[in-house]
Amino acid sequence: MNYQELVLLRFRESETHHKSFTQHLADTLEISYDAAYRRIQGKAKLDVSEAMQLAKAGQFSLDDIMTAGSNSTALGKATAAIDSMESLSNYLETMEHHLKTAGKNDVQWLYSAKDIPIFHHFNDTALCRFKIYVWMQLLSKDMQWKRFDTFHLPLHIKEQLKRNRSLFEQVNRVEIWNDTSISSSLQQIDYYHEAGFIDHHIALELCKNLSQLINDVESRLGDGYEIYYHELLIMSNNSLLYKKEEPKAAFVTMTMLGYLQFTGASILNRMHDFYQHQLTQATAISKASVKERAVFFNKMRQKINALEKSLERFDTSF
16 A cells, blocks of 8 residues: 555545545645546545545645554554563553553543443553563563462553553543453452463462452442443443544554554544444443442452362462
8 A cells, every 4th residue: 555545545534524535635735626536536646745645634644644554553553562571661661652642630531431431450460460471461472371469560550550550540531341340350360370371379369360360450430541341231341532522532552452543533433432432332330329339349259269269270289
């Protein structure tokens, strides 16, 4: 795909009008319908001023297109491959950059939680180290067959995690959870324990850390943080960034940690409409009855307790 095609595609993504794309292009560039059609077909070239005009009207960056490399797509920019501690560090630094760029005033994040959102793990617990251990086991060839007790986080990554969590906690957040949002963490503890990669007492410590995480989540509800419980929505770990209640960027899951970031207005609005509709069919946990709230959190605690009991069959201390 050449630069002209990318410019036109990005402009098309920003389309919010109901008229034909060719007519919209003609109106924006103040040229005839036929001239616009020839540009779409590649029979006539966009000049620099026309490309700038389209970028301004469509609110996208020509820099992103002109410097497009292996990480660029028609929708936006993809994260680089994460296959080492160095690339993980770069990923976390990029996350910090996005958070700082977004700021904290009039900002809100909407997160569809297929798994517990990763920033809940950004702390000093064994569970934080274990989650990163699992990610690297699945993403890095160098990590395969390595036991958890030999895996340690460099100091600069620990400090980066703290900075990122602090930035997340400064903005309003809405998360959509369902009954399976905790499942992957439970499955990972059980899997690596049964495979012999973590010892029995570590597995129990991870369960306790997970219980504490759920307690912390419950205690933080309200004052800029909300969880919606949706029984039917298939989650995706996608997120939307809002500024002054308008969607400004989307981060769509591509791999386990990787995502596509894009700002095309038409797609942002479609995602916004979809998730806003889902919220109308979900329960805001902080506003729910005492019973509904207790049921929501107790379901997760019961799953953790069930795993702890299941781990007892491996306990050789007695």
